[in-house]
Amino acid sequence: MSENGTEADYxxxxxxxxxxxxxxVVPGIVARYLxxxxxxxxxxxxxxxxFFALVFIAWYIWIRPxxxxxxxG
Structure with missing residues (x-):
């Protein structure tokens, strides 16, 4: 990210x-409590x-496109 980040960067x-x-973080806290x-x-x-859902969502949003x-050729 550049020094003057754009709205999209933020x-x-x-x-x-x-x-x-x-x-x-939230599931980790819940897992520790349980x-x-x-x-x-x-x-x-x-x-x-x-965690699996996190990886899937990250793939779907950022990697799949x-x-x-x-x-x-």
Whole structure:
């Protein structure tokens, strides 16, 4: 990002931070709480599924639109 970032740059950073917070931080806190009260398997499952969802959403938003085909010839 340049010294004078554009609106789109700031919007992308905001979306990225939100995605990380929702996909990793919140489920991590929930998983830790569930582990402390004796539901470690459920906490691990919730964290794993939320992390998988985070990876899928990141792929869908940022990687899927990239054209990865080679030159047609």
């Amino acid at each position: 919007e992308l950073v905001g979306k990225t931070l939100t995605l990380v917070a929702v996909g990793v 582990n402390e009260v004796g539901y470690g398997v459920i906490g691990t499952f919730i964290f794993g599924m939320s 990239i054209d990865l085909t080679g030159p047609m």
